[in-house]
Structures are given as C-alpha cells and as structure tokens.
Amino acid sequence: MGEDAAMTASLRTRTAIRLGQAVSELSRRAGRGQGSSVGGKVMLAVDPQALAAVATGHRVAMVSGTNGKTTTTRLLAAALSAEGPVTSNSAGANLLSGLVSTLAGAPPGALGALEVDEGLLPAAVTAIRPVAVVLLNLSRDQLDRIGEVRLHAESWRRALAASPATVAVANADDPLVAYAAHDSAGVTWVGTGQQWRSDAAACPACGGRIKWAVDGQWACDSCDFSKPSTTIDLDGNDLVLPGGARLTLDLQLPGWCNRANAAMALGGAIALGANAAGAVAAMSGVGTVAGRYQVLDRDGVQVRLLLAKNPAGWAETLDLIRPAPLPVVIGINARVADGRDPSWLWDVPFERLRGRLVIATGDRGRDLAVRLRYADVEHGFVPDYLEAVRATGESDIDLAANYTSFQDARRALGGSGVSRD
Amino acid sequence: MTDALSIVLLYPELLGTYGDGGNAAVLAQRLHRRGIGAEVIEVAAGDPVPRSCELYLMGGGEDGPQALAVRELRASGALHAAVEAGAAVLAICAGYQVLGREFIGPDGNINAGLGLLDCSTARGPGARRVGEMVVESAPGLGLPTLTGYENHAGVTSLGPGAQPLGRVLVGRGNDAGDGSEGIVTGHVVGTYLHGPVLARNPALADLLLSWVAGALEPIDDAEIEELRAERIKAAKSGRRRWPSPWRR
Numbered sequence: 001m002g003e004d005a006a007m008t009a010s011l012r013t014r015t016a017i018r019l020g021q022a023v024s025e026l027s028r029r030a031g032r033g034q035g036s037s038v039g040g041k042v043m044l045a046v047d048p049q050a051l052a053a054v055a056t057g058h059r060v061a062m063v064s065g066t067n068g069k070t071t072t073t074r075l076l077a078a079a080l081s082a083e084g085p086v087t088s089n090s091a092g093a094n095l096l097s098g099l100v101s102t103l104a105g106a107p108p109g110a111l112g113a114l115e116v117d118e119g120l121l122p123a124a125v126t127a128i129r130p131v132a133v134v135l136l137n138l139s140r141d142q143l144d145r146i147g148e149v150r151l152h153a154e155s156w157r158r159a160l161a162a163s164p165a166t167v168a169v170a171n172a173d174d175p176l177v178a179y180a181a182h183d184s185a186g187v188t189w190v191g192t193g194q195q196w197r198s199d200a201a202a203c204p205a206c207g208g209r210i211k212w213a214v215d216g217q218w219a220c221d222s223c224d225f226s227k228p229s230t231t232i233d234l235d236g237n238d239l240v241l242p243g244g245a246r247l248t249l250d251l252q253l254p255g256w257c258n259r260a261n262a263a264m265a266l267g268g269a270i271a272l273g274a275n276a277a278g279a280v281a282a283m284s285g286v287g288t289v290a291g292r293y294q295v296l297d298r299d300g301v302q303v304r305l306l307l308a309k310n311p312a313g314w315a316e317t318l319d320l321i322r323p324a325p326l327p328v329v330i331g332i333n334a335r336v337a338d339g340r341d342p343s344w345l346w347d348v349p350f351e352r353l354r355g356r357l358v359i360a361t362g363d364r365g366r367d368l369a370v371r372l373r374y375a376d377v378e379h380g381f382v383p384d385y386l387e388a389v390r391a392t393g394e395s396d397i398d399l400a401a402n403y404t405s406f407q408d409a410r411r412a413l414g415g416s417g418v419s420r421d
Numbered sequence: 422m423t424d425a426l427s428i429v430l431l432y433p434e435l436l437g438t439y440g441d442g443g444n445a446a447v448l449a450q451r452l453h454r455r456g457i458g459a460e461v462i463e464v465a466a467g468d469p470v471p472r473s474c475e476l477y478l479m480g481g482g483e484d485g486p487q488a489l490a491v492r493e494l495r496a497s498g499a500l501h502a503a504v505e506a507g508a509a510v511l512a513i514c515a516g517y518q519v520l521g522r523e524f525i526g527p528d529g530n531i532n533a534g535l536g537l538l539d540c541s542t543a544r545g546p547g548a549r550r551v552g553e554m555v556v557e558s559a560p561g562l563g564l565p566t567l568t569g570y571e572n573h574a575g576v577t578s579l580g581p582g583a584q585p586l587g588r589v590l591v592g593r594g595n596d597a598g599d600g601s602e603g604i605v606t607g608h609v610v611g612t613y614l615h616g617p618v619l620a621r622n623p624a625l626a627d628l629l630l631s632w633v634a635g636a637l638e639p640i641d642d643a644e645i646e647e648l649r650a651e652r653i654k655a656a657k658s659g660r661r662r663w664p665s666p667w668r669r
Contacts (some may be wrong), residue, residue, distance in 0.1 A: 122643070139437055150483055201434035201466065201487040209466050221467075340552070341570045343615045346443030366648040370620055374443070374450045374646060381644075 007234035013053040014048035017104045019261035024101060031098045040097030043104065051096060051127040054103040058087070060128055061169075061268040064156075065177070066149075067313045069094065071253065072136060072261040072268075074289045075183025077113040079269035079279035085110040092290060096120055099128070111272055118152050121157035125166060133160065133266075134169045134264050138176040139199040140344065141310040149176065153204050153396040154179035169267035171260075172230050175218060179204035179225070191216075191230035192260035196312040198347070203237045234263040237418035241278065247277055250284040252364030253293060257316040291410050301389055304330075305410060307402040311336070311347035317400050318349065324356035331362035331385065331409050338403045342367050350375045359386035362405040385412035425458030426634060427474035430551045431500075431516070432482075439572060441480025441513045443617035447626050448476060455653070456640050466490070470499035475633040476509050479516025481615060487515040488526050494519065494535055502535055509608040509632045513618065514573055517603070517611035518542040524575065538604050538611050540578030544597055549574045553656035554592030554614060556602045559585055564599050564628060566590070567602075568621045568652045569614030577613075579604055586612050591656045608632045621649060 003414040024039030043050045061080075063073045069370040071093050077088040087106035089098045096324025103112065116124045118138070126134060135156065138149050153176040160168055162181040170181035171193040173180050181187050182205075192397045193216065203210050219226035234238040237259065239247045249262055260393040262283050269279040292307045308317035340363050350358075350371055358379045360368040365381045382388040385408060389397065401409050430445040445461045452459035462471050466489060477500060480489070496499055504510060510520070519525040519534055526532040534541075554571045558564035564587075570590050577615040578597040585595070586603030594602030594613060600638060603612035610629070612618060619626040623642045631637055 106477070150485060198434055198437065202489050204485075207485045207489055341572065341615065342615060343440030343443070343570060345619065346440035346446070346617055347437070364649055366644075370645055370648050371443070374620065376444050376450075 007360070010053075012047045012417065013050050016043040016050045017054065019043070019046055020050075020101060021104065037093045037095065037097045037101070037306045040093070040095075040099070040104075041051070043100050044194060048155050051100045051103070051124070054100055054106075055112075055128040057109060058103060058106060058112045059272055060114055060130040061134060061272050062104075062114050062116045062121065062124060062128070062130045063133040063136065063265075063268065064116045065117060065134075066137050066139045066141045066310060066379035067172075067316075068257060068261045068264075069115045071258060071289045072134060072265050072397070073113050073115040075253075075262050075265035075283045075285055076134065078282045080111050080113055080272060080274055081282055082278045083111060083272070083274050087111070088113040089115055089347050091291070096123060096127075099124060100279075103128075107392055113268075118156075121152075122155045123381050124364060125163050129163060130166055130322070132167045132169055132268050134268040135171060135177045135181055136175045136261070136264055137171055137194060137196070137312065138201065139196055139310060139312040140347070141339065146368055147333040149199055150204055153177070153180045157183055167311050169264060171264065172217060172228050173218075175200040175210050175225075175227075176204050180229060182225075187228070188232065188271060189228045189230045189245055190263050190267050191261055193234055194260065196315060222412070226400075228286045232263055232267050234259055239266060241276060247280045249280060251272035252287045252291070253318060256318045257313075277395040291400075291406070294410075296410070296413045298386065298389065300395060302396040303389055303413055305396045305406065306398060307403070307406045309402050311344050314348040314400075318352050321353075321398045321400060324353070327357040327359065327394055327397060328353065329359045329361060329385075329388045329392060329397065329399040330368060331388075331399065331405035332360070332365060333363040333402060333405040333408065334367075335404045338405070345371045346396045350377060353377045357392065357393050359388045361385055362401065384410050389413065425460055426452060426476065426630075427471070428459060428461045428478065429471060429474045430463045431470065431477060431479045432462060432486075432490045433480070433601060435466055435486035436480040436482040436516050438483060439481040439488075439514065439615045441478070441516075441615060443618050444478050444480070444513070444619040444626075445512060447617065447619040447623075448478075448630060451623070451626055451630060451637075451640060452634070454640055466493055470494070470497045472499045472502045473506065476502060476507060476511075476629065477613065478619050479510075479512040479519065480516030480531045481516065483515075484526065487519060487524075487655075488532060490516075491524075491532060491534065495533075500535060500555045501537065501587070504607070504609060506585040507608065507633070509629045510537070511619070512538075512608065512609070513612045513615060513630055514571075514613050514669075517613065518575055518577065520609065520611055521577065537609055538606055539583040540577050540604055540611070541580075542575040542577045543577035544563075544574055550593040550596055550613075552592055553652065554594065554602070555590040555653055555656045556587040556592075556614070557590055558587040559605065564622070564626065565626050566649075566653060567614060567618070567625065568649055569612075569616040570584060571613045572615065573609065573613055576613075577604075586610060591659065621645075621652065633668065
C-alpha cells in the first residue's frame with residue numbers, strides 16, 4: 001500500500017468511526033437499545049476495512065459456538081479482568097457490526113473478550129487475527145436459515161488453518177469442534193464432558209460413523225479421526241490443568257453447562273496470559289448474564305428466568321428447572337432470531353417434565369402444547385406471559401424460554417435492561 | 422385387542438436433523454390412546470434393520486449422513502422386504518430422496534436411491550426452499566389440508582403415473598414444475614413436510630396406522646386443530662413480517 005493510500009485508508013477509518021459513534025449516540029438517546037450494532041453498520045459501510053483497523057493494538061480472544069457464547073464471553077471477560085482493561089460485546093452484539101463498534105470504543109491496549117456469531121467467525125478471524133478463539137460446540141440451531149451445521153465446522157477449519165498465530169481453545173468432546181480445530185497451528189484441547197452427541201453421528205472428516213466409549217472417548221470407525229488428548233479437563237467441580245494441578249470452581253451460575261463454559265473461558269484466558277488461579281477466582285463473581293438466571297418479582301410472584309435456544313441447550317436447561325411437582329412456564333417463539341421452524345421442539349426431551357403442570361406461552365405456544373400432549377405432560381396454553389405465570393398458582397417459579405420469547409418475558413414481567421440492537 | 426405394533430425409526434442420529442423423530446412419538450401415542458400397544462425401535466447406523474415390523478420412518482438430514490444412510494439401507498435390503506410384506510413407510514425430505522431412484526450426493530454426483538418410489542431428485546436452482554407449506558391432499562387419500570414446514574435444496578420429479586401426496590397451495594414442494602408435493606405409492610409416503618408432519622396432520626398419522634392396524638376409533642384432536650388453523654392461516658396470509666429494529 002502506498003503512502004497516499006495508507007493516509008486515505010486511515011482518514012477513511014477515522015471518518016467511519018466518528019460517523020458510526022455519532023449514529024450510536026443518536027440511537028442510544030432515542031432509546032433504541034445500546035446503539036452498537038447500528039453504529040457498527042455505519043462504520044463498516046463507510047470503511048469495509050474498519051474491523052481490522054480498530055483491532056490494531058488489542059489482544060483478542062473470541063468465543064463462538066452454538067450454545068454458551070454470551071455466558072462464556074462474560075466469564076472470559078471476568079477471568080481477564082485482573083490483567084488490565086477488558087473490552088467485551090457483553091450485550092451480545094456478535095455480528096461484525098457489533099465487533100467493530102466494541103473495539104472502536106475500547107481503551108488503548110485493552111484486551112478483547114469478543115462473542116462472535118458462528119457463521120461470521122471466519123470473517124472475524126481473518127480481519128482481527130485474534131490471539132485465541134474459544135470453540136464451544138456445534139449443534140443444530142435455527143434450521144431454516146443456517147442449514148447445515150457441518151458447513152460451519154468446515155469454514156472454521158479453513159479460517160483457522162489460514163491464521164497460524166491464533167490458538168484454538170477447542171472442546172474435545174464435540175467431534176465437529178475437534179474437526180474445526182484439527183488443522184490449527186496451536187490447540188488447547190479442553191475436556192468438557194459434553195453429553196450432546198446427536199449432531200455428530202457421522203464423522204465430519206470422512207462420513208464414517210463416530211463411536212463413543214463409556215468413558216467419553218470417541219473415534220471414527222472408518223478413518224483415524226478420534227478424540228484428541230486434552231490439556232484442560234473439567235472433573236466435577238474441578239478444573240484439571242497440565243501436570244495435574246486442580247483448581248476448584250465456585251460459580252454462582254448453575255449446572256454442568258456453566259462449569260463447561262468456565263473451563264473453556266479459562267483456556268481462552270490462559271492463552272491471553274492470565275494467571276489460572278486468578279482467572280478461576282474472578283469467574284465466581286459472575287451472577288446473571290444478560291438476564292439469564294435473573295429472578296424477577298412481579299406482583300409478589302418470584303420468577304426465575306432461564307434461556308435455552310435449541311435442543312442441546314434445552315437438554316441442559318430442563319436439568320436446571322426446579323423439580324416437580326412445581327409448575328413451570330415455557331415460552332416459545334419462532335421469529336427470525338429464533339429460527340422460523342420450531343420442529344426442534346421434538347428433539348427436546350420434554351418427557352422429563354411429566355408429573356407437573358407446564359404452562360405453554362409465546363407466539364408458538366400451541367406448537368409446544370401439542371408437543372407436551374404427545375409427551376404425556378399435563379399442560380395448558382396461555383398466550384400472555386403475566387397470565388401464564390399467574391396460571392401456575394404458585395408464588396416462586398421458573399420460566400424457561402427461547403431467545404425472543406425470553407426477551408418478551410423479561411419485558412412483560414418488568415425486567416430491566418431489555419435491549420438488543 | 423390388536424397385538425402391539427412395531428414402529429421403526431431409521432437412523433435418527435443421521436436422519437433426525439429436523440425433529441422428524443417426533444413422528445414416531447405421534448404414531449405410538451395415537452395407538453396407546455386407542456388401547457393398542459406400540460413399540461418404537463430406534464435403529465442406529467450399523468445396526469441391523471428389522472424386516473418384519475409394521476411401520477418404518479425416515480427423517481430429514483444433512484447430505485453426508487444421508488449418503489451414509491442410503492449405503493446402509495441398500496446393503497441390508499430389509500426395507501424392501503418390509504414393504505413387500507405390506508409395511509407402511511413415511512419418509513421425509515432427505516429420507517424421501519433416498520427412497521427414490523436417484524438423488525444428488527454431497528459431492529455433486531448422482532447417487533442411486535433405493536428405488537422404492539418412482540421419483541428422482543436433482544439439486545434445484547437458486548436458494549434452499551424454506552418456509553411454511555400448505556398442501557391440498559390428493560383426492561382419494563381422504564385427508565384434509567396438510568400443513569408443515571419445508572427446508573430443502575433438492576427438486577424431485579415424479580415418474581409418469583406416480584401419485585403425488587398433494588398439490589402445493591403455499592410453498593414449493595417437489596418444485597419440479599407440476600405443482601406437486603410428495604408421493605404416495607402403495608403404503609409408502611414421501612414428503613418434504615416437516616413440523617413434524619404427523620404432529621401437525623393427525624389424519625395422515627391415522628391413515629398410516631389404518632394401513633397396518635385397520636379401522637381406528639376417532640381421537641379428540643381439538644388442541645391440534647387449533648394449531649393447524651393457526652399455521653394454515655399464517656402460511657396463507659403470506660405476509661413476510663420483517664423484523665423491525667424500531668419495535669424491539
């Protein structure tokens with residue numbers, strides 16, 4: 001690039017950032033969310049190279065995958081906080097527009113903990129050249145628009161092979177993730193103990209069959225693709241590090257899935273130079289994440305909010321719901337951000353809810369009601385969230401919902417800070 | 422009382438991407454509610470396929486797993502034997518394509534199908550066919566309007582004389598220029614309808630069951646009728662409701 005061109009690009013980037021930040025500010029003042037996406041869109045429209053430019057001088061770890069992105073990014077940001085200022089798209093603005101506006105607003109030299117949409121990870125890796133990429137899992141999600149989960153694994157693999165300075169922190173118990181990280185120059189393999197296997201029956205490398213042993217080892221029956229040996233392992237509440245050192249997690253966030261998220265976040269934090277013990281301690285300070293696990297009090301009824309977006313996520317969330325006979329409210333939408341086809345409801349083991357009343361709600365509550373009917377679960381359909389909560393007749397309940405239904409529920413029940421732009 | 426019926430769900434881990442395994446639960450429940458025993462047998466890739474069951478189900482899946490499924494089924498020959506013995510088969514999307522004469526594999530090459538249905542599937546032009554579908558069922562099947570969700574790249578041409586499942590009112594269906602959706606040959610049904618199709622269309626579930634269990638008592642499906650009415654209305658209204666960033 002000639003000197004003139006460099007000057008032009010730099011001026012162009014500066015203009016893009018100023019314009020974008022002005023638009024963000026306008027959007028914020030108009031009460032339309034946090035404005036980071038719309039501002040980022042303006043920046044990228046003015047200067048398509050802005051993402052690479054604003055990333056200069058920041059050491060970044062990205063987090064991507066089907067489930068746990070927002071929570072893991074939050075845990076990673078906490079784990080890095082002892083190392084200095086951290087910038088993070090904590091509101092979940094995980095498209096390129098959200099990344100560019102997050103980095104443009106970051107203090108000089110800040111570490112980056114960035115959540116990235118799984119479809120955009122290759123573009124983000126190419127532009128930002130992160131120090132580390134945390135690859136959580138890949139499973140079916142939003143079938144109507146994303147299509148084939150294997151295509152993500154393939155495009156991740158190509159992007160990482162072309163970014164040799166990037167360390168992949170990869171979930172070794174997810175064959176699709178293992179395939180994606182397989183050709184990376186540096187990999188930290190994390191043993192999470194993931195149980196969801198329904199999307200990895202066919203070998204991503206050769207189309208053969210993946211066979212699982214009782215101890216969680218897996219291997220293809222037709223080629224030499226198999227579970228890599230791990231460097232960090234989740235064992236109950238403990239994280240086992242190389243050399244056998246153990247650190248005990250003390251998370252406020254519930255369940256196996258969040259311990260697995262913490263294991264993955266630790267791998268990312270270590271790749272950025274964080275002290276492992278300090279990182280684990282810092283993660284215990286994370287309480288709610290963008291409203292997940294938050295308890296709302298509406299008219300004397302305590303409602304704990306749980307979010308799950310796809311079959312793998314629901315399988316975890318059903319385990320977090322307080323046990324029968326306590327009723328539970330479940331909200332289902334099928335808007336663009338949820339995926340327009342809720343057929344996945346039939347891949348969720350709702351049979352586990354037998355023995356209690358389930359109130360179905362949301363735009364697609366009727367689909368859920370029919371699913372519950374065939375699962376032999378006592379149920380009702382109440383379209384309005386507040387009425388649905390009241391219909392349980394209880395004063396302390398759980399409400400689980402998918403993406404936009406979760407936001408609707410928060411709004412309807414009076415939760416604060418609901419915004420996504 | 423009829424003996425328990427066996428429902429075979431073929432390769433749910435390969436052909437279960439779109440919730441089609443729910444069809445097995447629907448069939449089993451609709452038998453249970455009528456006091457008829459039912460057993461769902463899930464057959465994983467590599468396991469032998471039983472030849473003497475009453476109902477066989479195949480779902481949609483991705484290209485790679487679809488090719489693996491057809492290899493296993495051709496090697497076993499069990500599905501052909503079962504169909505000859507009068508079993509009912511419901512095959513959705515990738516499963517439907519597998520039962521035809523040929524389909525396009527992940528490498529773009531033509532794969533031989535099982536030849537149980539007189540149809541062949543090519544990679545269609547343009548974007549995937551994705552969205553709500555409404556189908557007027559073929560006269561003679563005695564079914565009401567069918568509702569479901571399609572999501573496929575392939576277009577399927579029926580052989581001369583092959584009977585479609587119905588005529589597309591909303592959506593794309595077979596999309597080979599004749600306005601048809603799916604195929605019915607004897608007791609073998611192929612369709613692009615997900616939903617799962619039997620959850621949204623209990624009459625089709627009962628048609629399959631009647632083929633192997635004889636006449637059936639009616640069931641109160643009022644709750645399902647509400648869902649059907651909602652989905653058919655939403656599909657026919659045809660309005661694309663784009664998300665507005667200003668309404669959040």
